[in-house]
Amino acid sequence: MPRIIFHIDVNSAFLSWSAVKLVQAGEADIRLVPSVVSGDPSDRRSIITAASMPAKKLGIKTAQPVSMALRICPSLVIVRGDWAWYKQCSQGFIEICRSYSPVLQQFSIDECFIDMTGRCEPEAAVAVAARLKDEVRTRLGFTVNVGVGSNKLLAKMASDFEKPDKVHTLWESEVQQKMWPLGVRDLLWVGKKTEERLTANGIRTIGDLARLGQGSLRQMVGEKFALQLHEFANGRDDSPVHTESEEAKSVSAERTFPRDLSDPRDIDRALFNVACIVAHRIRRYHFRAATVSMFIKYKDFSVVQKQCQLEQSTDVTALILGAARRLLAEAWDGVTPLRQVGLGVSKLTHDFYEQMSLFEDPKMAFYRDWDRQYDEQRAEDARTLAYERKA
DNA sequence: TCTGGGGTCCTAGGACCC
């Protein structure tokens, strides 16, 4: 039986979702004017998280600095992101998709795959996809693109064709006509660097890539990636729609300063803050971590990362922070200004076996108590926020 | 114009063990 996969992608997700909220409050629809979602616009380091179609037509793009977008369009409407609302919108969208097929893989907050194999005939797939798209628009007030194909890659590529509020197909029989003329950069997993490497070798379109022998491709991008690219360029992908959500393998947090900082006290304060966030997050999901990594970014964007193994897995803020401080001392001269500091943990387990030492540090009880109070405060903050929203 | 924040996977070299 031929597979039928849908990829559903919310058009300019964060911007659409903010627009829905404003429209519900009786305000103008920001989707109809040049507008963006961003962080604090007064912070010169803020970048754009999502842009409306009219903004995109002016050349404003995601990940662009807000200051640059304002220069392009001084009347640009800027709204702040609202994560709690976005999560609500995402859930509503996923629920509708799931009602079409329970074989659903959430790919990100605003994208998912569903496996429609056996749930509709290939001839009916476009009509079913259009119904799904219209149902989301009618019930939730925002638009999506649906890509229909015989595997996940083709469905994802198809959903990226003309936007918004469209259904496109990309069956295997259409690969040559619809996919091969596209530039290599349009292929999934081909980013800036890979594009540069390929075009330097005269490979410009996905078709060029598909016809290329694997031997020469291997020399350009390495063995594993060459194999993958060759399959993708030919429209082949047999990966299943994963219904199980995978557990996180790492958790990290980072802070970019409004201006570069070189005072060790400032850097340590930031490290403390991100350690609190990371440790809190792993405790919430009942993880412990065996590896701690610390990274710093200089003003030229170069990054230095250091990691170390802990003697024992932990979720205690003070122990994670302690390791990060040692790594920072090794990595940083204490003088050169830093743009950003970050902290991550990995080698996560749910293994709560704990080796009780007869000589356990008496400070441990204090550390745990501190963490417990921190977690309670965070939970309280969340409840207050939820209450204020309802009011 | 001057570039956020949170993830995943791959590669390559070195250490260490058998």
Added chain:
DNA sequence: TCTGGGGTCCTAGGACCC
């Protein structure tokens, strides 16, 4: 005294995704 080959783990860095 000098030599091998394989496996695993760790580290650092890079590329990509949304």
